[in-house]
Amino acid sequence: MSAELTRARQQLNQIRSLLKQGKYQPAAQAYHDALLTFLKNPLMKAEKEEFQRLLEDNAHHLNNDKELRKVFPLMIQYAPGKERDILDIIKELLQELMNSAANEAQLIMSMMDKRKQDELERGQQLLDARQYTEASAVFKALVTEFSNDPELKGNIGDKFIKAGRYEEAYEYLAAAIDESPESIHFYNRIGIALRKLGKFDVAEKYFARAVKFAGRDPHLFFNLGRLYVDWKRWDKCAKAACMAIKLSPDFEEAKKMLLFANKKMGKE
Secondary structure, three states: OOHHHHHHHHHHHOHHHHHHOOOHHHHHHHHHHHHHHHHHOOOOHHHHHHHHHHHHHHHHHHHOOHHHHHHOOOOOOOOOOOHHHHHHHHHHHHHHHHHHHHHHHHHHHHHHHHHHHHHHHHHHHHHHOOOHHHHHHHHHHHHHHOOOOHHHHHHHHHHHHHOOOHHHHHHHHHHHHHHOOOOHHHHHHHHHHHHHHOOHHHHHHHHHHHHHHHOOOHHHHHHHHHHHHHHOOHHHHHHHHHHHHHHOOOOHHHHHHHHHHHHHOOOO
């Protein structure tokens, strides 16, 4: 017996075990692949009879699995000479299992998203009540559960900014940037937090990183200019405003910023 047929026999022999483990798609896939191998390869009489028996027994196992019947109510019945017919049925079974898995995954995603939104709202309510320690605990647990979600961290950072809690905002936004450095909106938010904290030099470094990803964004340079206004670095403010105007000649707020910076430098 060839290695391919030996593998097909092994696939058929593991189907009952896969069904007991609730692994319905692997079980159906094993039957499908073994049946294809049976159809493609010439067999001696004894080998053919053995495979037909295995195919019949395992079709019975598939057909009588209560959980599988909930997903796929069609009869799965093997008969010698009718291999093409059962192959079509197994293909339908696999498609139904894939659809079911996709629907289940979507349901899980929806439930996870609802939990995330509920916990964000609970944290916001605690912030509104000025229960900052409790809010921090809720948000910390949330980012532990959804650890690979930079948007979540950025969202929490934004909530802390609005609550005037700039240290916490900086912590979450820095983490968001580390995970998603190309997301420019995080830089603008962290710039606000750092300006409020008076950490102008740190904010400047973040904006320098942002320029690598969005060097053609006039609003990025305008926000950098706002940093320099707070820092009272009028020459740098003027340069940032000039860059914003160069990229967007009709940017009126940037023009006002340039005039203000020039006035402060005595260049009216």
